[in-house]
Amino acid sequence: MVATSLKLRELIQEIREAKTQAQEREVIQKECAHIRASFRDGDPLHRHCQLAKLLYVHMLGYPAHFGQMECLKLIASPRFTDKRVGYLGAMLLLDERQDAHLLITNSIKNDLSQGIQAVQGLALCTLSTMGSAEMCRDLANEVEKLLLQPSPYVRKKAVLTAVHMIRKVPELSNIFLPPCAQLLHERHHGILLGTITLITELCERSPAALKHFRKVVPQLVQILRTLVTTTYSTEHSISGVSDPFLQVQILRLLRILGRNHEESSEIMNDLLAQVATNTDTSRNAGNAVLFETVFTIMDIRSAAGLRVLAVNILGRFLLNSDRNIRYVALTSLLRLVQSDHSAVQRHRPTVVECLREPDASLSRRALELSLALVNSANVRAMTQELQGFLESCPPDLRADCASGILLAADRFAPTKRWHIDTILRVLTTAGTYVRDDAVANLTQLIGGAQELHAYSVRRLYSALAEDISQQPLVQVAAWCIGEYGDLLLEGSCEETEPLQVEEEEVLALLERVLQSHMSLPATRGYALTALMKLSTRLHGDNNRIRQVVSIYGSCQDVELQQRAVEYNTLFRKYDHMRAAILEKMPLVERGGPQGDEEAKESKAAARLLETAAVPTEPQASKLLDLLDLLDGPSGDAQHPPPLDPTPGGALIHLLDLPCAPPPAAPIPNLRVFERKGLQLNLSFVRPPETPALLLITVTATNDSGGDVTHFICQAAVPKSFQLQLQAPSGDTVPAQGGLPMTQLLRILNPNKAPLRLKLRLTYNHFGQSVQEIFEVNNLPVETWQ
Amino acid sequence: MIQAILVFNNHGKPRLVRFYQRFPEEIQQQIVRETFHLVLKRDDNICNFLEGGSLIGGSDYKLIYRHYATLYFVFCVDSSESELGILDLIQVFVETLDKCFENVCELDLIFHMDKVHYILQEVVMGGMVLETNMNEIVAQIEAQNRLEKSEGGLSAAPARAVSAVKNINLPEMPRNINIGDLNIKVPNLSQFV
Numbered sequence: 008m009v010a011t012s013l014k015l016r017e018l019i020q021e022i023r024e025a026k027t028q029a030q031e032r033e034v035i036q037k038e039c040a041h042i043r044a045s046f047r048d049g050d051p052l053h054r055h056c057q058l059a060k061l062l063y064v065h066m067l068g069y070p071a072h073f074g075q076m077e078c079l080k081l082i083a084s085p086r087f088t089d090k091r092v093g094y095l096g097a098m099l100l101l102d103e104r105q106d107a108h109l110l111i112t113n114s115i116k117n118d119l120s121q122g123i124q125a126v127q128g129l130a131l132c133t134l135s136t137m138g139s140a141e142m143c144r145d146l147a148n149e150v151e152k153l154l155l156q157p158s159p160y161v162r163k164k165a166v167l168t169a170v171h172m173i174r175k176v177p178e179l180s181n182i183f184l185p186p187c188a189q190l191l192h193e194r195h196h197g198i199l200l201g202t203i204t205l206i207t208e209l210c211e212r213s214p215a216a217l218k219h220f221r222k223v224v225p226q227l228v229q230i231l232r233t234l235v236t237t238t239y240s241t242e243h244s245i246s247g248v249s250d251p252f253l254q255v256q257i258l259r260l261l262r263i264l265g266r267n268h269e270e271s272s273e274i275m276n277d278l279l280a281q282v283a284t285n286t287d288t289s290r291n292a293g294n295a296v297l298f299e300t301v302f303t304i305m306d307i308r309s310a311a312g313l314r315v316l317a318v319n320i321l322g323r324f325l326l327n328s329d330r331n332i333r334y335v336a337l338t339s340l341l342r343l344v345q346s347d348h349s350a351v352q353r354h355r356p357t358v359v360e361c362l363r364e365p366d367a368s369l370s371r372r373a374l375e376l377s378l379a380l381v382n383s384a385n386v387r388a389m390t391q392e393l394q395g396f397l398e399s400c401p402p403d404l405r406a407d408c409a410s411g412i413l414l415a416a417d418r419f420a421p422t423k424r425w426h427i428d429t430i431l432r433v434l435t436t437a438g439t440y441v442r443d444d445a446v447a448n449l450t451q452l453i454g455g456a457q458e459l460h461a462y463s464v465r466r467l468y469s470a471l472a473e474d475i476s477q478q479p480l481v482q483v484a485a486w487c488i489g490e491y492g493d494l495l496l497e498g499s500c501e502e503t504e505p506l507q508v509e510e511e512e513v514l515a516l517l518e519r520v521l522q523s524h525m526s527l528p529a530t531r532g533y534a535l536t537a538l539m540k541l542s543t544r545l546h547g548d549n550n551r552i553r554q555v556v557s558i559y560g561s562c563q564d565v566e567l568q569q570r571a572v573e574y575n576t577l578f579r580k581y582d583h584m585r586a587a588i589l590e591k592m593p594l595v596e597r598g599g600p601q602g603d604e605e606a607k608e609s610k611a612a613a614r615l616l617e618t619a620a621v622p623t624e625p626q627a628s629k630l631l632d633l634l635d636l637l638d639g640p641s642g643d644a645q646h647p648p649p650l651d652p653t654p655g656g657a658l659i660h661l662l663d664l665p666c667a668p669p670p671a672a673p674i675p676n677l678r679v680f681e682r683k684g685l686q687l688n689l690s691f692v693r694p695p696e697t698p699a700l701l702l703i704t705v706t707a708t709n710d711s712g713g714d715v716t717h718f719i720c721q722a723a724v725p726k727s728f729q730l731q732l733q734a735p736s737g738d739t740v741p742a743q744g745g746l747p748m749t750q751l752l753r754i755l756n757p758n759k760a761p762l763r764l765k766l767r768l769t770y771n772h773f774g775q776s777v778q779e780i781f782e783v784n785n786l787p788v789e790t791w792q
Numbered sequence: 793m794i795q796a797i798l799v800f801n802n803h804g805k806p807r808l809v810r811f812y813q814r815f816p817e818e819i820q821q822q823i824v825r826e827t828f829h830l831v832l833k834r835d836d837n838i839c840n841f842l843e844g845g846s847l848i849g850g851s852d853y854k855l856i857y858r859h860y861a862t863l864y865f866v867f868c869v870d871s872s873e874s875e876l877g878i879l880d881l882i883q884v885f886v887e888t889l890d891k892c893f894e895n896v897c898e899l900d901l902i903f904h905m906d907k908v909h910y911i912l913q914e915v916v917m918g919g920m921v922l923e924t925n926m927n928e929i930v931a932q933i934e935a936q937n938r939l940e941k942s943e944g945g946l947s948a949a950p951a952r953a954v955s956a957v958k959n960i961n962l963p964e965m966p967r968n969i970n971i972g973d974l975n976i977k978v979p980n981l982s983q984f985v
Contacts, residue, residue: 019903059906066809066905068821087939095909102814125936135918136812160932164917171918197923204920242925245880252881252924255874295876330839335875366838 103139166201246290258299265307272308337372386419438477489537684711709740729755762791804828812919
């Protein structure tokens with residue numbers, strides 16, 4: 008039996024000689040069978056060899072759970088050889104989730120107190136790696152005793168085990184806090200390192216501990232100073248820097264202790280300056296210490312001169328030829344960009360240089376930092392650089408870069424035209440990587456910039472003509488061409504090159520988009536609707552459009568088919584309504600619960616025409632009756648309250664009618680405040696699709712002889728409500744009935760609780776500053792029911 | 793805190809796998825493979841830092857690696873560790889291996905995986921840095937090896953003997969040994985079985 012089972016070396020040799028995965032698996036399965044048999048027979052002498060083999064195959068990925076109990080037996084054995092392998096097995100195979108792990112608690116307890124330091128070390132190591140909360144609680148006292156035992160080897164391990172225990176069972180902090188003071192007097196670096204780690208952990212977990220340990224700041228400063236000024240090479244030195252690991256840990260602890268605490272920061276100032284200037288930066292170890300010093304300086308209440316020194320050190324690191332240093336420098340600057348923005352701005356050119364690095368890690372960091380550094384002063388230059396980066400960057404960074412540019416453009420765009428150009432360029436370069444709302448944002452932006460309609464539609468047309476594969480671009484272009492096709496054909500626009508476009512070309516392009524296999528269903532939808540809109544914008548005879556529309560009436564895609572059928576009906580039966588329905592759209596409200604307004608409008612049209620397309624006479628006549636009704640003046644009580652200012656007139660209201668719930672009566676306005684000619688009125692709107700939402704428009708009018716300035720209105724509602732104040736139209740209400748100031752309040756009332764509203768007004772009127780706080784009484788019941 | 797320490801060769805075969813955070817077995821193997829793929833993509837003259845792969849926790853963790861001849865040493869750490877410090881730590885670990893194995897090479901790690909674990913345990917414990925003084929680490933390892941050897945020597949002899957006797961295949965032994973004039977009768981050893 009023993010003869011056929013392999014020694015560890017031989018097993019490894021055989022596994023290496025296996026030429027295929029299957030062969031390897033065979034060898035291992037055979038050996039595992041032997042191991043299992045050996046475990047069953049309970050051979051104590053070779054158990055450790057068998058387990059060692061098992062751990063080897065476990066590393067290669069084969070199942071080894073049947074060795075768990077053997078670990079326990081080995082740990083319980085008196086021999087060191089057995090314990091060594093047993094504990095290793097426990098660390099690799101056992102964890103909190105198996106009940107077996109608790110069984111080693113007793114063995115660990117015995118081993119901790121039995122005096123051979125190698126064995127104690129093993130027990131502590133295992134406890135700190137896989138000790139569960141129960142185990143930690145049981146063994147806390149044993150570990151505490153070992154903290155003060157003579158052997159430094161055992162003590163340093165005990166200290167780190169204490170850190171693990173505190174992480175698992177925070178209450179144990181009480182046991183491990185008192186010994187720290189004494190441990191700090193140790194000279195053994197291993198113990199010191201562990202103690203600093205322990206103190207750091209304690210301070211991070213409890214503000215009381217943090218306060219307690221501020222007392223030791225002078226001592227820490229002293230230890231660090233000794234390390235820094237030691238010039239002779241000690242055992243712990245790495246490339247001439249004495250124990251950089253300990254230095255870094257101390258600096259980290261000093262950072263935590265000095266944060267937001269003037270006194271501690273004062274004590275550290277000199278030392279930090281000393282470390283910052285004296286550390287040898289030619290090797291990695293020195294740089295590690297220097298970085299930590301910089302972080303500490305920036306985090307505590309340090310002197311201004313020291314902060315400048317720190318940022319300059321980082322700037323110098325950015326120019327270092329070692330890529331690792333540059334990486335850490337970029338990371339550090341990213342951490343500082345929020346708190347010391349202007350200091351970091353000075354290094355912007357260097358950061359932008361790093362964008363061009365071939366190293367993916369570096370360029371990613373440079374991208375994050377560049378995006379954080381964009382402000383209104385440098386937005387044009389930075390966007391230029393970032394666009395260049397977008398064209399050549401690796402694919403996994405494209406999405407971040409694109410959305411970063413769009414966000415920056417959104418916040419800092421100097422002009423609308425620049426904004427549109429920027430978005431256009433991003434869509435052309437990296438269209439597939441932009442977020443979904445980019446299309447909606449761009450259409451909203453273009454829609455709002457009336458003077459740029461002609462410019463936008465031309466640019467988009469040229470871009471589309473070149474490339475119909477970038478879906479967001481195609482969608483926006485299709486929408487634009489649909490809306491502003493007439494401007495496209497007019498021919499003259501100073502801002503772009505003269506572009507002669509024929510009607511047929513435009514239609515052909517849209518048809519290409521419709522037919523292309525690269526177009527998504529949504530894109531096709533846009534293109535179809537655009538074609539439809541062009542039927543009213545162009546002067547041709549629409550035959551081509553009618554043809555396309557009727558073809559798509561039998562399209563496989565349900566959405567397209569529906570649209571095509573309705574548009575067809577629009578051509579055939581309701582041609583007289585076509586012009587009004589396909590009018591230019593009003594400006595959509597950005598975001599909010601209304602979603603894609605374009606889809607909504609066409610869906611509303613669709614639903615209307617659906618009811619109309621059913622060939623039953625009574626329905627059609629009912630529709631016509633409604634039309635008649637609306638033409639009359641008595642119809643307004645039937646309307647839902649208007650959501651947006653709609654220039655289309657009565658017919659647009661009709662479109663809302665079938666899909667809206669029974670229209671609510673408009674809520675009467677309420678005057679809430681009046682003082683010396685300044686009046687405050689509230690008007691209420693409850694949009695029918697969102698019953699929990701209440702929109703209040705606060706209007707301030709001024710009939711008096713003096714201007715009202717610095718007007719601020721604030722509101723408060725009970726806790727179950729959500730209130731959002733939008734920006735007011737201004738803060739001045741001119742005298743003698745001048746332009747009133749309006750402000751919109753959005754209140755969400757999901758529980759339909761009674762509404763209570765308190766308003767606070769502050770303003771200057773007739774040379775006096777006024778402050779009024781009052782609750783709004785007599786709120787109509789319809790505002791919240 | 794150090795999440796994991798992985799050592800694998802240029803083909804992705806694991807030579808040392810040590811996790812300080814609990815992951816199920818299959819995930820451990822996947823992490824090794826994923827880390828290997830991430831690290832393999834890196835050229836030799838770019839920086840030694842990478843974002844962690846998705847299995848190990850994504851961008852909250854960093855992979856800090858060094859490439860020595862045929863082996864990659866990868867430490868996966870969270871943001872509380874100093875990146876440059878870990879680079880030095882890897883160097884300390886490798887130099888310690890060098891001292892313990894006399895010019896360490898990949899074969900040493902392959903055939904003495906358990907010893908490498910024991911050395912690692914003296915440097916990093918529970919995911920935290922324990923000792924960075926090479927002389928101390930080496931002294932400790934040598935003391936432990938001596939302890940093991942002393943158990944394997946004379947003190948183990950009686951146990952070995954018993955085990956050897958138990959494994960004698962008695963039926964095969966001849967009953968009589970005839971060498972020339974000598975006739976030795978082999979005693980019946982069945983009572984020892």
